[in-house]
Amino acid sequence: MKAKRKNIAVYILLFLFAAVFLAPIFIILLNSVKTNFYISEEPFSIPTGEAYAGFKNFVKGFTQSDFSKAFANSLIITVFSVAGIVLLTSMGAWYIVRIKNRFTKVIYYLFVFSMIVPFQMVMYTVTYLVFELKLNNLPGIILTYLGFGSGLSVFMFSGFIKSIPTEIEEAATIDGCSPLRTFFLIVFPILKPTAITVAILNSMWIWNDYLLPYLILGSGKNRTLPVAVQMALTGGYGNKDMGALMAMLVLAILPIIIFYLFCQKYIIKGVVAGAVKG
Amino acid sequence: MATIKFRNVVKSFDNGKVTVIPDLCLEIEDKEFIVLVGPSGCGKSTTLRMIAGLEEITSGELYIDDRKVNDVAPKDRDIAMVFQSYALYPHMSVYKNMAFALKLKKMSKEEIDKKVRWAAKILDIEPYLDRKPRALSGGQRQRVALGRAMVRNPKVFLLDEPLSNLDAKLRTEMRSQITSLHQKLKTTFVYVTHDQTEALTMATRIVVMDKGVIRQVDTPQALYNKPANMFVAGFIGSPAMNFFEGRVAGGKIRFSKYEFDIPDSKKTVLLSYEGKDIVIGIRPEHFTECADAKPKKNTCIMTVETEISEMTGSEANIYFTLNGKRYIASIKTSRKICIGDIVYLSFSNSDVHFFDKTTTNAIR
Numbered sequence: 260m261k262a263k264r265k266n267i268a269v270y271i272l273l274f275l276f277a278a279v280f281l282a283p284i285f286i287i288l289l290n291s292v293k294t295n296f297y298i299s300e301e302p303f304s305i306p307t308g309e310a311y312a313g314f315k316n317f318v319k320g321f322t323q324s325d326f327s328k329a330f331a332n333s334l335i336i337t338v339f340s341v342a343g344i345v346l347l348t349s350m351g352a353w354y355i356v357r358i359k360n361r362f363t364k365v366i367y368y369l370f371v372f373s374m375i376v377p378f379q380m381v382m383y384t385v386t387y388l389v390f391e392l393k394l395n396n397l398p399g400i401i402l403t404y405l406g407f408g409s410g411l412s413v414f415m416f417s418g419f420i421k422s423i424p425t426e427i428e429e430a431a432t433i434d435g436c437s438p439l440r441t442f443f444l445i446v447f448p449i450l451k452p453t454a455i456t457v458a459i460l461n462s463m464w465i466w467n468d469y470l471l472p473y474l475i476l477g478s479g480k481n482r483t484l485p486v487a488v489q490m491a492l493t494g495g496y497g498n499k500d501m502g503a504l505m506a507m508l509v510l511a512i513l514p515i516i517i518f519y520l521f522c523q524k525y526i527i528k529g530v531v532a533g534a535v536k537g
Numbered sequence: 538m539a540t541i542k543f544r545n546v547v548k549s550f551d552n553g554k555v556t557v558i559p560d561l562c563l564e565i566e567d568k569e570f571i572v573l574v575g576p577s578g579c580g581k582s583t584t585l586r587m588i589a590g591l592e593e594i595t596s597g598e599l600y601i602d603d604r605k606v607n608d609v610a611p612k613d614r615d616i617a618m619v620f621q622s623y624a625l626y627p628h629m630s631v632y633k634n635m636a637f638a639l640k641l642k643k644m645s646k647e648e649i650d651k652k653v654r655w656a657a658k659i660l661d662i663e664p665y666l667d668r669k670p671r672a673l674s675g676g677q678r679q680r681v682a683l684g685r686a687m688v689r690n691p692k693v694f695l696l697d698e699p700l701s702n703l704d705a706k707l708r709t710e711m712r713s714q715i716t717s718l719h720q721k722l723k724t725t726f727v728y729v730t731h732d733q734t735e736a737l738t739m740a741t742r743i744v745v746m747d748k749g750v751i752r753q754v755d756t757p758q759a760l761y762n763k764p765a766n767m768f769v770a771g772f773i774g775s776p777a778m779n780f781f782e783g784r785v786a787g788g789k790i791r792f793s794k795y796e797f798d799i800p801d802s803k804k805t806v807l808l809s810y811e812g813k814d815i816v817i818g819i820r821p822e823h824f825t826e827c828a829d830a831k832p833k834k835n836t837c838i839m840t841v842e843t844e845i846s847e848m849t850g851s852e853a854n855i856y857f858t859l860n861g862k863r864y865i866a867s868i869k870t871s872r873k874i875c876i877g878d879i880v881y882l883s884f885s886n887s888d889v890h891f892f893d894k895t896t897t898n899a900i901r
Contacts, residue, residue: 426624429591430685434638435612448628 284512291316291505298501316502317510326507328480329487334514335397336472336483337465340404344461345454348409352416353446357425367417373410378470386474400475404465412457419453420446455525459518466515484511539602539615539692539725541565541588546597548583548749553595557583558749561597570719570726572736575746575772581729584746585695588727589618601693612641617686618695621702623678625670625685631657632666635685656684659721660714676707683718694719696728700735712738733773737761745769767816767897770890776821776854778890779864783817785810790889792817793859797837800886806900807891815900818890821854824866827881838883841866846874855880 289306290298297310304310320326355363355370389395389403423446431441447454469485478486488511491504541564548558558580565571573581586592587599590611599606606614617638625634632653639649657663660680670678679699686694696715700708716739719726730736736743737757745752745760745768753765764770770778783792785807790797799807807815830838841857853874855866866882874880891900 424622424624426620426622427626429589430618430620430624431626431637432591433589433611433616433618434685434689435641440641445626449626451628 287505287508290501291509293502293505295500295502298505312502316506319500320503320506320510325482326484326487326510329482329484330510332397332476332481333466333484336400336404337462339401340408340465341458341461343401343405344408344412345458347405348412348457349416349447349450349454350442351409352413353420353442355413356417356420357428367413370410370413373407374414378407382470382474389475395475395477397476397481400472403471403475404461407471408461408465412461415453415457416450419450423449452525455522459522459525462518463515540567540600541693541725541727542598542600542603543584544598544600546587546599547595548580548587548592549595556595556749558587561749561751563744563751563754565725565727568723568725570716570728570739570741571744572728572730572740572742573744573746574730574733574736575752577731578748579746580749581731581744581746582697583749585618585697585727585729588614588693589616589695590614615692616695617689617691617693618697619679619682619686619699621698623670623682623702625678625681627670630667630669631662631673631681631684634670634681635688638685638689652688652690653684656687659687659718660684675703676711679703679711680714683715687718687722692725694722694724694726696726698730699728701730701732708735715739733775737773743773745772747772763899763901764818764890765899767818767892770818770892770899774820774822776865776867778818778820779866780892781817781819781859781864782814782894784812784814786812790815790817790886790891795837795839797886797889798835800835800889802887803891803900810893810900814894816892816894816897818892819884819888820890821865821867822852823884823888824868824882825884826868826870827883830881833883835886836883837886838881841880841882843874843876843878843880846876846878848873855882857882 286302289304290302292312292314293306293310293316294312297304297306301310306312351366351370355367385403389399393399394402427445427449428441431445436444467485468483469489472483473486473489476482476486478490482490488504488507491507492499543561543563546558546561547556548561549556561580561584573584575581583592587594588601590606590609594607601614601616626637629637635653635656636649639652644652653666654663657666660683662677662680662684665673665677665681670681673681679702682699699715700711703711712735715726715728719739728735728739737760740757742754743757743760744754747768753760753769755763755765760769760773764773764778767780771780781792783790785791785799788799788808788811790799790807827838830840832838839859841855841859843855844858844863845854845856847854847856849867851869852867853870855868855874857864857866857880866880868880868882892898893900
């Protein structure tokens, strides 16, 4: 009985925590379908009657600002960066795990070390280098993300690859696979849960990243969604269309939430994979 | 036709710092079922992996069918390998696992299908062709691994401890299945195991290895009856052979407080050891229980005190100590032998093996 009561208390506490974390998203959702007057007057009320704006805010947000351009930029950067990170780091991790020598050991520790270096520490030097190499464009930022995303990704892939018996790859070699074929036909399909986890984690980070795109791409034609949203929030003098802004925010977080929900069953698999012997 | 020849093959690791195989010379005949056996770390798996091309040869020459294969890629050696951990591709169905190598060879779909179904029928895995490996039991997985090797119709089958992950019952079942497979396919099989029962029951010839060196190559019967040295004598047979320290004195063999006549077949050679120490080997199953200690011709009778008694059905394993060393006798008995019981154990001098104490080689 005592344990049951304790459980109920824990559940209530967890529910409260969840509510606190979800509240901002809920408020944005509420206000995205509210007229501007009611957003400032009653930001926490349920939109009914004349407060309800339907999808007008979404149409305004999408058409008035350069939302579609920023959305496309974010999409291109995220898709290509994540694809590059997943492909290259999985190949790199496979090499690091399977070829054991001093060089791969050093490389592995460099990747791990890169995980603990705060972005703020290197952001000025990286930005300087990017501008010097004329990489302050979409392909340039994709290349930069490849560098920033590889530490954690190599670490995660390495952990999983260690749990794959080498005999599977040897069997493939005997069956007639070259190293490249062994990777793409045998190793990579086995890495699927980890690859999806790496893809989700990197997608969330890259899609939502504000600082790096702002430093490299600025607020010009190549600006990404977070930069565009931030500009819409702070730009202009006095008269801000909060409804359109809320709708923009919803549209900005929607793709990543859909992607997450679609792949979330793999996240646990990918994180746990390699931790225990199967 | 698939013979395998090792000519002075050396295998070292860590830039020559660790030599696992110092100098291997071995000829495997066509259609033989060769079993490489030995304790862990004796180099048997390395030898197999060198045949497969998964390990580079440091020096020496390896031939498959008179073709030097030192630098030939595994896929071009016309071999198939079955691994201890099955090594099935987990993301592919049983059918795709078996068809994979054929697909890479760009065989037609019809031909692939024919071969896969032929192997599946022989191995009785037809109902599981659409399943993924994780949905199969250990025995079924092992059969899929065998099937994957079979469809390639290789010149040489390499099997690396394929039964060691199975339970005892399944192991016995699979053992006979592999033997009949060898008879059906009429191909050269090279099989690695540390289990001497597997070696003795399956092999046409057994290669006993120790520290990368071949200690004896012979038929199972010859290894059991005429071991070339103490290592082979101790390794083949279960429970292991007992070794007593003895001496040739006055035309007799003496050990501890016992003595027996030199068997006629070994008289000439053993008499040259007159006055010298030798090692006497007696297999536990060559002991029989006697009613008393009355001496008999060509027989030695030992009086021992039972320290441990293990009933194994029709037999009992009796453990006893002599001169501070523990020995074992497997005797056929229907009575219960208890700890502390005095047992009279006899053995015939014709069943005794004699070894040179210095070289550990058999005295023949």
